[in-house]
Amino acid sequence: KQEVTQIPAALSVPEGENLVLNCSFTDSAIYNLQWFRQDPGKGLTSLLLIQSSQREQTSGRLNASLDKSSGRSTLYIAASQPGDSATYLCAVKGAQKLVFGQGTRLTINP
Amino acid sequence: DGGITQSPKYLFRKEGQNVTLSCEQNLNHDAMYWYRQDPGQGLRLIYYSQIVNDFQKGDIAEGYSVSREKKESFPLTVTSAQKNPTAFYLCATGPGAETQYFGPGTRLLVL
Numbered sequence: 487k488q489e490v491t492q493i494p495a496a497l498s499v500p501e502g503e504n505l506v507l508n509c510s511f512t513d514s515a516i517y518n519l520q521w522f523r524q525d526p527g528k529g530l531t532s533l534l535l536i537q538s539s540q541r542e543q544t545s546g547r548l549n550a551s552l553d554k555s556s557g558r559s560t561l562y563i564a565a566s567q568p569g570d571s572a573t574y575l576c577a578v579k580g581a582q583k584l585v586f587g588q589g590t591r592l593t594i595n596p
Numbered sequence: 597d598g599g600i601t602q603s604p605k606y607l608f609r610k611e612g613q614n615v616t617l618s619c620e621q622n623l624n625h626d627a628m629y630w631y632r633q634d635p636g637q638g639l640r641l642i643y644y645s646q647i648v649n650d651f652q653k654g655d656i657a658e659g660y661s662v663s664r665e666k667k668e669s670f671p672l673t674v675t676s677a678q679k680n681p682t683a684f685y686l687c688a689t690g691p692g693a694e695t696q697y698f699g700p701g702t703r704l705l706v707l
Contacts, residue, residue, distance in 0.1 A: 529686055529698035575638060586638030
């Protein structure tokens with residue numbers, strides 16, 4: 487059974503810092519991995535999707551990497567801003583469904 | 597205006613009562629999903645439907661029921677058999693196997 491773990495559970499950093507969020511999964515037989523953002527009391531917004539054959543994806547200040555063999559992904563956020571404060575969830579896609587990690591709650595302090 | 601709508605935003609359930617959460621989409625997606633989110637946790641799959649008139653149980657289907665009579669609609673009923681229904685419920689749709697798009701969610705509270 488696929489299990490997805492995100493570390494740390496919460497992170498607080500000053501504005502302007504670069505930071506890395508981690509995601510690990512137990513079964514490397516995945517179709518893709520996706521990073522989502524969730525604001526308090528809201529739904530999820532997709533940030534980046536990495537296919538199993540890819541190593542990384544970039545969108546603006548965000549860069550996500552995937553190492554399928556080791557079961558790890560990282561989300562790198564450059565030059566963090568207070569508006570980046572949210573919960574970030576990773577999810578891996580198996581044959582039928584997405585399996586989610588528990589999320590990292592990120593706070594960027596002005 | 598395309599998208600996924602969930603209603604109501606907040607829902608209150610009394611003991612022994614069944615309640616139904618609405619999910620509607622106009623994205624013309626075949627697949628629809630229901631997730632439950634508890635505080636500080638990720639999403640857990642309740643039910644999913646890949647085509648009209650067909651649906652499958654997810655990881656935590658007990659105490660819930662669904663129907664898929666129309667492509668646009670996938671309502672979720674939380675029955676009295678669900679003993680711990682307080683949670684944030686998220687509906688999602690997908691054009692295929694690639695990704696999913698999420699609605700704004702319904703928060704269910706027990707009186």
